[in-house]
Amino acid sequence: QKGSPVDVRIESEVPGLSVVTDRRKLSQVVLNLLMNAIQASDSGSSVGVRVQYMRNPQATDDPHTVRAGPALAQGSTAVVCDVVDEGRGIPRDLLPRVFDPFFTTKPAGEGVGLGLAVSRRMIEQLGGYVEISSRLGSGTRARVVLPAVGVS
Secondary structure: OOOOOOEEEEEEOOOOOOOOOOHHHHHHHHHHHHHHHHHHOOOOOEEEEEEEEEEOOOOOOOOOEEEEOOOOOOOOEEEEEEEEEOOOOOOOOOHHHOOOOOOOOOOOOOOOOOHHHHHHHHHHHOOOEEEEEEOOOOOEEEEEEEEOOOOO
């Protein structure tokens, strides 16, 4: 329901975690993913945002996950931001299209389908990738993975 309260929780594995990147682009991507998650959530549910370091992030072969962007170099360390909702989820047959311009799973008039296409392009420009994992009826996880600089 539009305007319904949703609990948003933010968690960082490393207090004071910082990323050297284009603040405007990263902010726009995270805001887009957060708005998508809130809009997909029912009243009283929660949306989680978690930021962490991850060594050697691996692409998944889960059929409920799609990735846009190149994998990071083997042995690299990444900064990962997950936005997770408890919403309706995305049908598996539609997942491969979520990064397509003008594709949306929202009802008519509630979105033009450019958010994930633009987010994908911005994160690729920053040297990272975006993953969407979703199961119908079980919510969605949007993951942004960016190469970490100066982290051993």
